[in-house]
Amino acid sequence: MSSPLIIRNALYLGQAVDIAVRGGVVESVTPHEAARRSFPADTAVHEAQGLKIFPSFADCHVHLREPGYEYKEDIESGLRAAAHGGFGAVMAMANTNPVNDNASVTQSMLAKARATWPHGPRLFPVGAATVGLEGKQLAPMAELAAAGCAAISNDGRPVGGAELFRRCMEYARTCGLIVIDHCEDPTLAKDTHMNEGETSGRIGVKGQSVVAESVQAARDILLAEYLQIPVHLAHISCKQSVDLIRWAKERGVPVTAETCPHYLLLNDTELVNYSPMAKVNPPLRTPADVAAMRQALADGTIDILVTDHAPHAEHEKECTLDEAPNGISGLDSAVPLTWTLVRDGVLSEHDFIRRWCHAPAEIFNLPVNRFAPGDPADFFLFDPEERWVLTPDAMHSKGKNTPFLGRMLTGRVKAHWLGGVRVV
Amino acid sequence: MQEKHRFTWPHKDLLDVSQLSLDEVNHLLDTGEQFHEINRRPVKKVPTLKGKSVVLFFAEPSTRTKTSFDVAGKRLSADTFALTKSGSSITKGETLKDTALTLQAMNPDVIVIRHWSSGAAQYLAERLDCAIVNAGDGWHAHPTQALLDAFSLRNHWGRSFAGKTVLILGDILHSRVARSNVQLLTKLGASVRLCAPHTLLPAGVHNWPVTVHTSLDQAVQGADAVMCLRLQLERQQAGLLPDLSEYATTYCLTARHMAMANPGALVLHPGPMNRGLEIASELADRPESLVLEQVASGVAVRMAILFLHATRKDGGTK
Numbered sequence: 171m172s173s174p175l176i177i178r179n180a181l182y183l184g185q186a187v188d189i190a191v192r193g194g195v196v197e198s199v200t201p202h203e204a205a206r207r208s209f210p211a212d213t214a215v216h217e218a219q220g221l222k223i224f225p226s227f228a229d230c231h232v233h234l235r236e237p238g239y240e241y242k243e244d245i246e247s248g249l250r251a252a253a254h255g256g257f258g259a260v261m262a263m264a265n266t267n268p269v270n271d272n273a274s275v276t277q278s279m280l281a282k283a284r285a286t287w288p289h290g291p292r293l294f295p296v297g298a299a300t301v302g303l304e305g306k307q308l309a310p311m312a313e314l315a316a317a318g319c320a321a322i323s324n325d326g327r328p329v330g331g332a333e334l335f336r337r338c339m340e341y342a343r344t345c346g347l348i349v350i351d352h353c354e355d356p357t358l359a360k361d362t363h364m365n366e367g368e369t370s371g372r373i374g375v376k377g378q379s380v381v382a383e384s385v386q387a388a389r390d391i392l393l394a395e396y397l398q399i400p401v402h403l404a405h406i407s408c409k410q411s412v413d414l415i416r417w418a419k420e421r422g423v424p425v426t427a428e429t430c431p432h433y434l435l436l437n438d439t440e441l442v443n444y445s446p447m448a449k450v451n452p453p454l455r456t457p458a459d460v461a462a463m464r465q466a467l468a469d470g471t472i473d474i475l476v477t478d479h480a481p482h483a484e485h486e487k488e489c490t491l492d493e494a495p496n497g498i499s500g501l502d503s504a505v506p507l508t509w510t511l512v513r514d515g516v517l518s519e520h521d522f523i524r525r526w527c528h529a530p531a532e533i534f535n536l537p538v539n540r541f542a543p544g545d546p547a548d549f550f551l552f553d554p555e556e557r558w559v560l561t562p563d564a565m566h567s568k569g570k571n572t573p574f575l576g577r578m579l580t581g582r583v584k585a586h587w588l589g590g591v592r593v594v
Numbered sequence: 595m596q597e598k599h600r601f602t603w604p605h606k607d608l609l610d611v612s613q614l615s616l617d618e619v620n621h622l623l624d625t626g627e628q629f630h631e632i633n634r635r636p637v638k639k640v641p642t643l644k645g646k647s648v649v650l651f652f653a654e655p656s657t658r659t660k661t662s663f664d665v666a667g668k669r670l671s672a673d674t675f676a677l678t679k680s681g682s683s684i685t686k687g688e689t690l691k692d693t694a695l696t697l698q699a700m701n702p703d704v705i706v707i708r709h710w711s712s713g714a715a716q717y718l719a720e721r722l723d724c725a726i727v728n729a730g731d732g733w734h735a736h737p738t739q740a741l742l743d744a745f746s747l748r749n750h751w752g753r754s755f756a757g758k759t760v761l762i763l764g765d766i767l768h769s770r771v772a773r774s775n776v777q778l779l780t781k782l783g784a785s786v787r788l789c790a791p792h793t794l795l796p797a798g799v800h801n802w803p804v805t806v807h808t809s810l811d812q813a814v815q816g817a818d819a820v821m822c823l824r825l826q827l828e829r830q831q832a833g834l835l836p837d838l839s840e841y842a843t844t845y846c847l848t849a850r851h852m853a854m855a856n857p858g859a860l861v862l863h864p865g866p867m868n869r870g871l872e873i874a875s876e877l878a879d880r881p882e883s884l885v886l887e888q889v890a891s892g893v894a895v896r897m898a899i900l901f902l903h904a905t906r907k908d909g910g911t912k
Contacts, residue, residue, distance in 0.1 A: 371796030374712040374733030374773055379797075444713030488691050490711035492732070 173212050175590055178202065180218035180551060182541065183519060189223065191547040194589040199541045218551055221584055222519075225539035226258025226291075226548035227526040229501065231325070231350070231404060231428060231476035234260070234293075236282065237275065238267025243481040243568045245279060245293065246286035251479070251501040251567035253593045256583045258291050258548040259536050260479075260501075264298040265326040271298035271309040273317035280318050290548070290588035294320035294536065299338045299349060303327040308337060311345040320534050323350035325404055328386065330356040336393050343399045348534070350402045351390050353411065354452065358382035363492050365438040365453040373442060375491060380459070383452050384410035391418040391425055400424035402533060405478045407433045407452040409462035416471045426473045426533050431507040432498055432573070433463050434516075440573055446487040446494030448573040450480070464516050467525065473533065475525045477504045481569020499569030503560050505552070507574065509581040547590035556582040603902040607719040607726040610735040611778040619781065620753065622898050623745050629901070630894035632669060643672035646703045646904045650676045651693075652729070653709045658865055658889060659729050659738070663706050666896035672904065675702070690717060698722045703904045707731070712770075725903035733768050738899060739864050740774035742892040744782060746884045747819060749891070750860060755784035759856075761813050762786065763847060764823030764872055765794045767834075771864050772823060776804055789813035790845070793834040810844065814851045819860040822847050822872045838871060848874040852882070860884055 175191040179202045182189075186202035190209070234248035245262075252260050262279065264270035270279065276295045283293035297314030299322045301307045311322055322342045328351060329335040335351070342349045359382040364370050366377025387403055391414055394401040406412060406427045418425045432450060437457045440448035448454060455463075466472045480497025487494050508526070511517045517525065531538035539545040557580050562570040586594035605613060614622070632640055648667040652660050660676065667674040677697070688696075690709070694717075697705055704725045707715050712732030719726040730736045744755075751758060760779050766772045766788050779786050780803045788799065789807040799806055807813035814820060825841065835841050852859060861873070861883045869875040878885055 366797045368798035368801055371798035372773070372802075374731075374735070374770060374796075376733075377797055444716060485689070489689055490709075490714050490717055492711045493690075 173214055174209055175214045175216065175547070175587070176209065177216050177218050177223060177549075177551075179220060180223035181220055182223050186220070187223070189541070189549070191587070191590045194547055194591070196539065196541055196543060196545045196547050198543060216585070221551040221553050223549050223551055224256065224523060225527045225541065226550060226586065226588060227256050227505065228259040228261075228530040228534075228536050229257045229477050229479065229504070230261040230474060230530045230534055232260045232262055232479035232501065233265065233481070233497070234262040235481060236266065237278065242483050245282040247566070247568045248479070248481070248501070249283060249287045249291045249293065251565065252291040253287070253586055253588075254566045254583060255501040255503070256505045256550045256552065256586060257501060258588050259294060260291055261294045261296050261320055261534065263296050263323060263325045265303060269298050269302050270295055270319070271301050271303070271314070273313045276314060276317035276319055287593070289591040289593055291593070292537070294318075294534070296321045296323050296325070296350065297347075298322070299324040299329060299342070300334070305329050305331065305334060308341055311342050311347060315345045315347050319347065320536070321350050321402070322347045323352065323404070325350060325352040328352040328354045328356065332389055332393070335390070336397065339393060339397060339399045339401060348400050348402055350404050351386070352404045353383045353386040353390065353406070355382050355386050358385065362453070363449060364441045365455050367438060367456055369438045369442055373444065375441070375444075378453050380408040380410050380455065383408055384414060387411045387414050391415070391423055394418070394425050395421065395423040398424065400426065403427040405430050405433070405452060405476065406472060407463070408455045408459045412462055412466035412471050416466070419471065427471070428474045428476045429463055429467060429472050430476055430478045431500060431504050434460060434467065434511065435507060436460070436573060441491065444491040445573060446489060446491055447498070447571055447575070449491060449494050449496055450478070450498050451496035464511070467511070468516050468521070473525070474529045475504070475508055477501055479567070481567050482571045483568075484570060487571045497571060498573065499565065499567045499571045502565040502567055503572065503574055503579060505583060506579040506581040509554065513580065548588050550586040550594070551584045552581060553584050554581045556580070558582055603906045605903075606906065607715070608737055608899055608903060609715050609719055609726070609728045611737045611740050611774050611781070616781055619741070619744070619778065622741060622902060623748060623895070625898035625902060626745055626891075626895040629897035630891070632897075633890065633893055638669050639671060640669065641671045642901060643667065643670040643904050646672045648672045648674045648900060648904070649697055649700070649702045649705045650674055651697065651705055651707045652676070653707070654730070656708055656729070658892070659708065662889070662892040663729065663896050663900070666893050666900055669893070670897055670900060672703075672900065690714060691721065694718050694722055698724065704900055725906065727899055727903060730770055732770065733773070734770050735774045736770040737774050738892070738896055739771050740778040741899070742888055742895040743775055743821065743862055743864075744778055745891040745895050746862065746888050747860065749887070755779065755782040758783075758818045759785045759787065759816060761789060761817040761820045762823065763789045763810065763813070763820055764845065765825050765829060766790045766799065766823070767794045767796050768826065768829075769823050775821060776802060780804075787813050787817065791835070794829070810847070810851060811854065815854045817855040817859055819862060820847055820852070820855060821862040822867075824864065824866065825868060825872050827868070842871050846871060846874060847877060849877055852877065858882065862888060864888070
C-alpha cells in the first residue's frame, strides 16, 4: 500500500487543484490551497507547479509482441513505453507467436506484466477471434474471457467471411466480450503497400483503396444492426468509413470506433519518397481523409483514440517500401502528438481526456479515474508547453519506427502515478 | 570525347527523368548523339572511361537493357561487372542494404540497378557515394528507356516536340516506361495520350498531364507516334483481363489503327514484343517501326549517361 500523497497546484480542466491520495485511491480534489488540512507526517507532497494533470490514459490497441517477437518489443519494454507515454492501461492484440488464442498464453502475458510492472501500467490482453488467427474456427472465447482477456479480435488478419464474423460477434457476446474488427477486405487489400490514389499512381506502388476498409466497416455495421450486438471498429482511417459510422450511430446501431494519431496528422504524401517508416495498415490516406477524421473525432463519430503501437526492429524497416512491415511505434509520442489537436482547436481539453480515457473505459469496462473519491489514483502530469525532439533515445519502446522521428513535439509527460505509486 | 562540356553534370544519380531540366535533357541527348557516331565506326571503342568501373546490378531479369549498358560501358572502355539476382546473395536472404554496402566496398564509379521494388534505386542513392543509375524500379521509373525513346523520336522530329502527339498504349498501370515517358515527352513539349482498359490504368491518372482513353480507335486518331507497351501475360491470371485474345482484339495496334494516325506516324516498343498481342507482327517490321532504332539509340544514350555520371567528379571533361 502506498504512502499518502498530495499533488499540489496541478491544473485539471483549467482549475488549479490539490489532489489527496491515500491507500492508492483518490481521497479528495480541492481547489488549490482552498482548504489546508492536516495529513500524516509521512505524506509525500509533489509540487505540480501549474502542470496539467490528466487521469491515466488507456490505449486499447497495441502490439506488445510477446510471446514470440521479443526482439521487437516485450511486455516489460512495452509497458515502460506506456508508462512514460501517460498510459495506465493497454490492450494488447493477439498476433503473437503463439497466438493468444488460449488461456495459457493470456495467463503468461498477465504474469509477465505483473512481474515487471506490479503497479501498472495494467495489461489487458485481447484474445484471438479465431484459432491461430486463421479465420477458420472460433477461438475458445469463454476460456479467454476467464483467463483475463478484455476483448476479442483478429486484428492484423481480419475475418473476411461474413458468416464466420457474424458467429464471432454472437459467440463473443455470449462470453461477455466485444469484438474489435480490423476493417479490411482481404481481397481488396491484397499485396498493397500504401493508399491507392494520386501518390501511389505516380510513384508506381500498388495501393489499397479506401473501399477495402469501408466495405468491411459497412458489413460490420449491418451485422451489428441486424444482431443488435455491439462491434468496435479498429483504426479507422478514411472519410467513407466515418460517413458510414455516423449514419449507423444516427440509426442507433451499437457501433464504436477508434482512430490513431497518424491518421489525424499525416497523409499519403509521406510515402512519396518510399519511406518505410510511414508504412502502416490501414495506410495513410489523403488530406481530405485527414480532415474528415479530425471532424469525426471532434463530433464523437470516432469514440476513442488509440496508438495501434506496432514496434519493429530497426533492420526490418531498413529496406524498400514493399518489403517493409506495416506499423508505427506509437506509445511514446501519442499524447504530445494528439495534444496538437487541442492546440489546433479540434478537441477541447475535456474531449481530449474523454477520447483517451473515459470513453475507452466505458467501451471495454476498464478501471477509470474521474477524480472522484475512491477512484484509482492513476494520473500523470503533463507540461503542455515543453518542446522536445522525438529521437530514438527519447523513446522507451524497443521500436524506434515512427515517421515522427526528428520532429519537434509540444507537450510532454513529466510524471506518472498508478495506484498512488509513482512509476515515471 | 575531348571537348569541354558546357557545364558539369549536376546530378550524382539518375533516378527519374523528373529530376532533369529541359536543358539537361537536351545536353544528355546531344552527348548521346556524339557517342552515336562512335557506334557507327569500324572500331567502336574509345578510351573515355578507361579505369572506371560500372556494376550492372540486375535483380530482375533483363536482356536488352543489361546488354545495352554492358555494351555502352565497354565501348567507353569502362570495366563492367554483372551481378544478377540468381548470382548474388539476394537469393540467400541478403538485404538490399547489405548487397549495396558490399558493392560500395568494391568502390565502383557507377552502379546500374534494376529491381522489382519501386524506390529501390533511390534507396541505394541515399546510402551510397557512387553514382546510381536506375535501369527500372518496380512500376516507378525507367528513365534511360524514356531518354532513348526521346532520342529516337528526336532523330525524326528534331529537338522540339511541340505540336506532336504521342499515344502510349497498353498496360499503363504496371509500366515504369509509361510513367517516365509521360514526364519526359511532356517536358519536351509533346502532347501525350494514354490508352488502356480501366483495369490497367493507375489511380489518379486523370490528373496527369495527359488525355486518357479506353478506346484505341479514338486514341490513335491524329497521333504522330504510338508507343506500345509490353503486356505481362500474368495480368490475365491476376484478374485484370478476361482473356488475352479479347485484349488483342481490343488493344493490339494494327495497320488499320495506323491508318487513322497522322501520315508517317512512328511506332515504338520497348521490347520484348508479344507479336499479335500488343502489336501486329507486320507493323513491327514496317519502316515506320523504330523498334530496332530504339535499341541502337539505347547504346548511345546509355554511353552518355555513364559518361556524364562517371566523370562528374572529374569535372565532366576527358
